[in-house]
Each structure stands twice: as C-alpha cells, then as structure tokens.
Amino acid sequence: MDLPRHAYFRGRIVPYSEAKVGVATHALNYGTAVFGGLRGYWNSEKERLFVFRPLDHFRRFLDSCRLLLMDIGQTPESLTAILLDLLRADGYRQDIYIRPLAYKSDEQIGVRLHNLSHEWTMFAMPFGQYIKNETSAHVMISSWRRVDDNVIPARGKISGAYVNSALVKTEASLNGYDDALVLTQDGHITEGSAMNVFIVRNGMLITPPVTENILEGITRRTVIELAQNELNIPVVERPIDRSEVYLCDEILLTGTAAQITVVTRVDHRPVGTGEMGPVAAKLRALFDKIARGNDPKYADWLLEV
Numbered sequence: 001m002d003l004p005r006h007a008y009f010r011g012r013i014v015p016y017s018e019a020k021v022g023v024a025t026h027a028l029n030y031g032t033a034v035f036g037g038l039r040g041y042w043n044s045e046k047e048r049l050f051v052f053r054p055l056d057h058f059r060r061f062l063d064s065c066r067l068l069l070m071d072i073g074q075t076p077e078s079l080t081a082i083l084l085d086l087l088r089a090d091g092y093r094q095d096i097y098i099r100p101l102a103y104k105s106d107e108q109i110g111v112r113l114h115n116l117s118h119e120w121t122m123f124a125m126p127f128g129q130y131i132k133n134e135t136s137a138h139v140m141i142s143s144w145r146r147v148d149d150n151v152i153p154a155r156g157k158i159s160g161a162y163v164n165s166a167l168v169k170t171e172a173s174l175n176g177y178d179d180a181l182v183l184t185q186d187g188h189i190t191e192g193s194a195m196n197v198f199i200v201r202n203g204m205l206i207t208p209p210v211t212e213n214i215l216e217g218i219t220r221r222t223v224i225e226l227a228q229n230e231l232n233i234p235v236v237e238r239p240i241d242r243s244e245v246y247l248c249d250e251i252l253l254t255g256t257a258a259q260i261t262v263v264t265r266v267d268h269r270p271v272g273t274g275e276m277g278p279v280a281a282k283l284r285a286l287f288d289k290i291a292r293g294n295d296p297k298y299a300d301w302l303l304e305v
C-alpha cells in the first residue's frame with residue numbers, strides 16, 4: 001500500500017514522514033483515539049477528485065471526539081476546508097482514502113479520559129477496492145460478539161474498539177471468508193467487521209436500527225436515501241435474526257471502504273440465486289455515478305477538489 005504524501009499535523013501540512021508521535025503516547029497504549037474514514041473518487045473524464053459526503057463524515061468524527069471528551073476546536077466546515085488544502089498539496093489523480101484521527105497525546109502512564117491533552121491529524125492515501133470479491137463475497141457468522149453500547153459505544157469510531165473488528169476480520173480471513181457478520185450479545189445481526197448490513201426480503205430492504213450496536217454509517221444512510229427516493233424500495237430498520245440471512249434474497253455490506261459489497265454466500269449457503277440481485281445492482285450503479293460526480297442532482301454531497 002502507498003504511504004500518504006502529506007499529513008495535517010500540529011496545525012500545518014507537513015510531509016508525511018514528519019508526522020510522528022512518541023511510543024509513550026496515551027492513545028497508542030490505551031486505544032484512546034477516534035477516527036473517520038472518507039473516500040475520494042477520481043473522475044478521469046472530468047480530471048477531478050470528488051470527496052464523498054465530507055460534512056457528514058466530519059460531523060460523525062466530531063461526535064466520536066465528544067464521546068472521548070475531546071474538543072478539537074473545529075467544525076465540519078473548517079475540517080472540510082483543511083481537507084481541501086491537504087488534497088491540493090497531495091495532488092492525487094486516483095481513488096483515495098482519507099483518515100482524520102484525534103488522539104490523547106500525553107506521553108504518560110495512567111488509563112483514563114480526563115485531564116489529558118489531545119491532538120488531531122489528517123492524511124490521505126491511494127486506495128482501491130477493499131473487499132476483493134465485491135460482487136460475490138462469502139461471509140461467515142463470526143464467533144465473536146459485537147461490542148455493546150455499554151462496553152464501548154459502537155456508534156463512535158473509537159480506535160480501541162477496533163480490536164473487536166480486527167478479531168472478526170482475521171477469524172473470517174484465516175478461515176477463507178471475505179468478511180463476517182457479527183451478532184449482538186442476544187443474537188441479532190449487527191454489521192460486518194467494518195461495514196453495515198442490509199438484507200432484501202419480500203421486496204423490502206431491512207437493516208438493523210442504530211440501537212443495535214452498529215456504527216451509524218454514512219454509506220448506510222446513503223443507501224437508505226437512494227432506495228427510498230430513487231428506487232422506490234421500502235426500507236425498514238428493525239432487528240434481524242441470524243436465520244433471516246440464510247433465507248433472504250440479497251445481502252449488501254455498505255461502508256466507505258467496502259462501498260456496496262454484494263454477499264452471495266453465507267456460511268456456505270447461497271444467498272437467493274447465489275448471484276448479485278437486482279436491488280444490489282441498481283444501488284451499486286447509482287452509488288458509483290453519484291460518488292464520481294456524474295449525477296448533478298447529488299452534487300451537494302460532494303467536495304470537488
């Protein structure tokens with residue numbers, strides 16, 4: 001994977017090699033950091049880079065900061081302006097991933113959230129497909145359970161909680177799957193290792209509500225809006241049982257990295273026909289058109305670099 005070219009670090013844009021922290025840094029030792037993840041899409045005809053829904057991503061990033069008692073003194077608008085400067089310095093002409101990160105920066109021992117300093121940084125790097133089999137993924141039901149809101153809130157992108165995602169992903173990968181679906185303690189489907197989940201059953205898109213220990217995904221919200229407003233498909237937010245994923249017609253995994261990934265097998269059982277279904281195909285085409293800046297109706301979702 002290519003390294004980032006620059007980072008916004010301690011208030012200015014520097015070459016990536018200069019953005020360094022010490023090994024005693026609180027966040028590195030205790031996971032006391034929060035992050036975001038955005039994508040920039042290169043449109044080769046227009047020769048322009050488009051960042052997808054930056055204001056929504058930065059709103060959620062600042063919410064995650066609040067969960068860990070960090071006020072970084074920024075707004076979604078000011079973060080977007082800094083991102084624009086960063087990307088102009090980087091000059092990428094390809095698809096990229098953007099990572100804002102806020103972290104407890106003191107170099108001292110003592111696990112807590114209060115009476116600590118914090119810093120924040122942002123960098124971008126070239127990034128292609130995240131899940132290799134984006135239209136034919138095979139997932140398992142993870143043997144790990146999802147972190148509960150009263151353990152570490154999943155609605156924040158809290159660095160320490162991503163050990164849960166890492167356990168899930170590695171178990172799935174080492175067993176030959178593309179990813180896994182994770183259950184709540186009481187056995188409902190939450191999401192994948194780093195993506196939200198939708199099933200199609202009886203012509204409806206169904207996804208777990210935000211109270212089921214999921215990240216409140218921006219791609220999830222996008223899929224809900226596009227299904228309802230563009231495709232006339234009803235969307236229901238309700239708990240999903242494990243056995244429903246064995247019986248449904250389609251399964252989608254949505255996320256900034258995974259985009260709209262189609263699951264065609266779960267635990268060795270075919271999903272529906274075992275091939276990409278019509279709802280997934282329509283949503284994927286629409287999403288790609290919008291994210292690459294080819295649909296004027298949704299231009300206000302994009303930051304043009």
Ligand SMILES: Cc1ncc(COP(=O)(O)O)c(C=O)c1O
Pocket residue numbers: 037165191192193194195196214215216217218219220254255256257
């Ligand atoms: C745990 C988790 N769920 C869901 C998502 C998808 O969220 P979004 O669509 O905002 O990228 C992500 C990734 O960003 C994630 O880390």
